[in-house]
Amino acid sequence: MKKRNELEKIMFHPTGTDLKPYEWMISATPQQEWIDKKGIFLLLAFFFTEIGAGLYFISLFYQYRTGLILGWLISLILGGGVHVLYLGNPFRAWRMLMKPQTSELSRGMWIIGIFAVAGFVQIVTSNFGPVFNVIMGILSLLIISHGFMTMNVIRALAAWSSTMVIPLSIISGVWIGCQMFQFMLAVSGNQMAQSFEIWSQILLIVYFVCVLLYIWGTYHASETAEKSISLMLKGDLAKYFYGGVVLIGFMLPLLITLKMWDGDINAGLIFLRLALIFAGDIAMRYIIMKSAMYQPLI
């Protein structure tokens, strides 16, 4: 047995997966490229572009220039930068503009490019005309959903093809953008932070309902999707789901929201809630990306 193990170590290089070549895809196989090792950059890239665009989107309604600038920077510098770090050949990144007719990634690059230019123009000129605002609003929503949209078009991974993936990403982007916006208002002593709390209360509930609908919808989508959800709720990812998404991403923010229910808000609690929501959203994204599985080949 010992000799056999040694032989296997030589035949199947230890730096590779534990799977033997003949075991590949004979049972539901988790995707790894977009989450393990360097794949974690993609998770962060999607997260940063989402929260930056979310902040930009909310700031647009109030013509809040600081929020616009910060949202623009987070989306492009952090989101775009980390995205490029993930690539195998970052210097060829411009080539990703070449196929918007079929590739969701390519379409996303175009949208980010247009957002970068148009956002810069809006910030510099302070042009908040209704047409420009609508265009920027649509671009922000597209960027918020870009990550999950890229995942959603992959038919091979049932957990990502779920109908609720896009609504969940939009709600989570707007929800985090809203929290960042409220925090900025509260820190600057703006009275609007208090009246804005109602949006926080609504979006917290809507966000969690979206998570539940995603789980329910995906569980009933297919056998492989059911396995993904089981992995999330009962398998290796359960600790991230209950600890990260449920406790940190929902229960604790809910407690803070209830504490401020009577309108007695303060920047410290809003910051704490924001930090918890950040962690909860990253956990939610990690779980969705990690739990996706391919249907067995035979």
Added chain:
Amino acid sequence: MARWGMVIDVKRCIACWSCTISCKEEHFLPPNVFWNRVLIGEAGKFPTSRKLIYPVLCNHCADAACVDACPTGATYKREDGIVAVDYDKCVGCRACLISCPYQQRTYYDEEKKNAEYFPGQGKTEYEKIGEKLYPFTCGTVMKCNFCTERIEEGLEKGLTPGTDDEASPACVIACPVGARIFGDLDDSESEISRLIMEKNGKQLHPEFGTEPAVYYID
């Protein structure tokens, strides 16, 4: 123009891995990189359980998910139906790898480049020659190319892929039981077209709508 495809007779396959090894030899694939695999699984429950042996490779789909997903055009469909990768255009985003329902693509990185067949003992002469003859680009995605080089060279010599060994993929000529048949799917007179029709050739996961060019018969 021909549309190249393959028929694999799973009843004939004896899981000897000749296809896997010959593919590795042909393309000098590094450790843990397989363009050809033989999957062994089980179906059913005792006493009606049976062993499944499925050789798998890139399906060179007519409506390939990887071609659509590639944002740079590095993965493209040739006129002869072969799905090819232009390593000079590949940006290494791995969208093709993720979108392939058959998981037949491999990301070639530094780790794979530096991997040795005999870990800790340096690269063999064979591996060194392979790097020169068949260089891969780090940070790109690789996969089976139906031995394009052999097909093209063979056609230039006036040979027929699938019929003449010199013009056929390495896995096809290495198979000792003749379980792999290569040929033109668009030619209704070709052997593979006849086998697909007569033996009701099946594709893997047709529900994905990718129209694979690799068929299985039993």
